[in-house]
Amino acid sequence: MKNKPKIVVTGHDTNYIYPWMIMARSFANSTKGNIKMIAGNMNGGLQEKDQQFMKDYADFLGIKLEIMDLTMPPDLVTQLGRSINGYFSLLFLDALREDFVWLDSDLILETGWEKIFEIEKLKNSNRPIVIRAVPDRKVTVEQLKKKGSNGAYLLNSEKYFNCGLMWLSPKNWKKLKFDNTWQDVIRRGPRLGLEFIDQDVLNYLLHDCVEILPKKFNYMPGDFDFASPVITHFAGYPKPWTMSSKAKAMYFMREAINWDRPQWRPSREGRLKNEYLDYWKHEEEMLIELKASRPQLYHETILRKKKITADLNFQEKLKYLLVRFSTIEFQNLILRRKPTLTGFQKDLW
Numbered sequence: 001m002k003n004k005p006k007i008v009v010t011g012h013d014t015n016y017i018y019p020w021m022i023m024a025r026s027f028a029n030s031t032k033g034n035i036k037m038i039a040g041n042m043n044g045g046l047q048e049k050d051q052q053f054m055k056d057y058a059d060f061l062g063i064k065l066e067i068m069d070l071t072m073p074p075d076l077v078t079q080l081g082r083s084i085n086g087y088f089s090l091l092f093l094d095a096l097r098e099d100f101v102w103l104d105s106d107l108i109l110e111t112g113w114e115k116i117f118e119i120e121k122l123k124n125s126n127r128p129i130v131i132r133a134v135p136d137r138k139v140t141v142e143q144l145k146k147k148g149s150n151g152a153y154l155l156n157s158e159k160y161f162n163c164g165l166m167w168l169s170p171k172n173w174k175k176l177k178f179d180n181t182w183q184d185v186i187r188r189g190p191r192l193g194l195e196f197i198d199q200d201v202l203n204y205l206l207h208d209c210v211e212i213l214p215k216k217f218n219y220m221p222g223d224f225d226f227a228s229p230v231i232t233h234f235a236g237y238p239k240p241w242t243m244s245s246k247a248k249a250m251y252f253m254r255e256a257i258n259w260d261r262p263q264w265r266p267s268r269e270g271r272l273k274n275e276y277l278d279y280w281k282h283e284e285e286m287l288i289e290l291k292a293s294r295p296q297l298y299h300e301t302i303l304r305k306k307k308i309t310a311d312l313n314f315q316e317k318l319k320y321l322l323v324r325f326s327t328i329e330f331q332n333l334i335l336r337r338k339p340t341l342t343g344f345q346k347d348l349w
C-alpha cells in the first residue's frame, strides 16, 4: 500500500477554471511526490467541454486528474443559490475515504508545501482530529469579534480557522457522525449567524476536532506577520486574475495614495499586497508556456480569461484618465516640452 497516491481535491464551476489553471500549474511545479488531484463537479457545474479542457490542461502539466461528480441536495441548492460553490469540501468529506488536502483555486503553491502530509498528530489531543487548518487573518477575526453574531466564531473564537487550505480526515468525520449533521447546520445557518460558506459550517462543527497549522501553509497577502509561505492564499477581493491592466494600475494607485488612511484603501487592511505582482508573474508564465507549446489550449484559455476579466467602469476610467493627464511630467511628455515647472523649481532651490 506504500505506493498509494496522496490526494488533493479542488472544486469550482466554469468561472473558476482560469484561476484553477494557475493554481494547478504552481502545484505541478512544486510537487515531487505521488499525488493525485480530484476536481469536484457539483450538480453539473462543469460542462462536458470544461471537463475536457481541464483534463487536456492537466495532461499538459503532467498531473493525474480525476473529475468526481458530487451532488448537493435540492433544498440546499435552492437555499444557497450561487454561493453553493463554496461548499465542495463537505461533499468531499462524505464521498472520500482517504485523508485529503483541500486546495482553493486562489492559491499559489511553492516547494515545501507537501510537508503538510507529514505533520504528526499531536499526542495530547483526546478527540480524533478531523481537520488541520491555519487561523484566519487578524482583521477577519477582529471583525467577527466586534460583530459578535457569527455562531461559528462564537463557538470557536480561540481557533477560528480559514478554509482555503485544509487537511481533512473523512474517516474521523464519519466516526463522529458529522456526515449526518452538516446539512442541517446549513439549513439552520441563517439562524446561527453563519456567513462564510463551508468555513463557518466547519468551524461550527469541528471546533474541538481541529489542529492548528503554521501560518506558512495558508499565508494571506497583506498580513503583517509574514512567515516565508509555502502556500499563498489570495483570499478576499479583488481577485488578481479578474483585473484588467487599468484596474491593476488603479488598485495600486489607490493603495499608495491612501497608505496613511487605511479605510480609503481598496484592501482596507494590512500592508501593501505586493504578492499580487508574484501572482501576475505566475499567470504570465503560464500564458507564455501555453502559447509556445499548446496554441489550441492557449486560445481557449484566452477566451476564458476574457470572460472573467473586469475593466474599470465608466466613472473609474474617467478618474484614471484624469490622474494620468493631470500630472505635470505627463503633460510635458505629450506636449514635447522640456520640464517647465519642475525645472523652474530646481532653479529656485
Ligand SMILES: [Mn+2]
Binding pocket: 104, 105, 106, 164, 233, 234, 235, 236
Ligand atoms: Mn480562497
